[in-house]
Amino acid sequence: MAELVDPTSRLRASFLEAVAEFRADRDYPVPWFVTDVDPEALTDPTAFDRYVERLLRERDESESRPEWFVPMTTLWWAEGDHMLGRLAIRHRLTPTLERVAGHIGYDVRPTARRQGNATAMLSAALPLAYALGITEALLTCDETNIASRKVIEKHGGRFAGTSGPKRRYRVPTHP
Numbered sequence: 001m002a003e004l005v006d007p008t009s010r011l012r013a014s015f016l017e018a019v020a021e022f023r024a025d026r027d028y029p030v031p032w033f034v035t036d037v038d039p040e041a042l043t044d045p046t047a048f049d050r051y052v053e054r055l056l057r058e059r060d061e062s063e064s065r066p067e068w069f070v071p072m073t074t075l076w077w078a079e080g081d082h083m084l085g086r087l088a089i090r091h092r093l094t095p096t097l098e099r100v101a102g103h104i105g106y107d108v109r110p111t112a113r114r115q116g117n118a119t120a121m122l123s124a125a126l127p128l129a130y131a132l133g134i135t136e137a138l139l140t141c142d143e144t145n146i147a148s149r150k151v152i153e154k155h156g157g158r159f160a161g162t163s164g165p166k167r168r169y170r171v172p173t174h175p
């Protein structure tokens with residue numbers, strides 16, 4: 001059964017395969033999943049360990065960071081050693097996050113799509129967001145992203161207007 005796990009070097013091989021799949025995806029080739037990876041982590045196992053450590057530090061409230069970058073909990077969605085997707089919970093909103101990206105973002109690797117993974121991943125993440133003090137999460141998706149829109153609406157997302165090409169939703173997190 002798939003579950004949300006902390007980023008770990010144990011999943012390196014599967015993670016690298018997933019990145020290659022994302023890059024080959026014509027519909028959505030450069031999600032955050034891909035752009036956020038330190039380039040050297042793609043070839044050097046030690047750099048991969050450092051990348052994982054960075055991800056884990058990003059959730060730490062006491063870490064120093066630029067003002068625009070809020071603490072963020074990144075989690076990987078995996079079944080055993082097989083990585084299926086990733087999800088990030090931003091602990092609070094900045095004006096830009098409020099308009100564009102919201103509290104929670106997720107990506108499912110192309111070969112794992114249309115199997116309920118995003119739906120299950122968001123179900124697993126909402127209680128974690130609640131535990132972080134987010135009682136109502138803001139989620140956004142492109143007007144054209146039917147799949148993400150369905151995922152959000154299935155979790156009780158209340159439409160909260162558009163911002164440019166984005167649809168914005170308020171999603172209750174209470175378990």
Ligand SMILES: CC(C)(COP(=O)(O)OP(=O)(O)OC[C@H]1O[C@@H](n2cnc3c(N)ncnc32)[C@H](O)[C@@H]1OP(=O)(O)O)[C@@H](O)C(=O)NCCC(=O)NCCS
Pocket residue numbers: 028031106107108109112113114115116117118119120140141142145146147148150151154
């Ligand atoms: C959007 C995304 C996360 C959905 O992941 P997924 O695991 O395929 O989603 P699910 O399998 O849980 O499907 C949710 C619903 O969307 C539907 N769906 C999935 N892909 C679809 C598609 N390409 N077109 C239309 N509907 C689609 C499913 O049939 C399901 O509908 P249902 O509830 O009526 O059965 C995935 O396509 C993805 O990673 N896309 C690229 C990155 C991205 O868009 N991230 C979200 C940014 S807001």
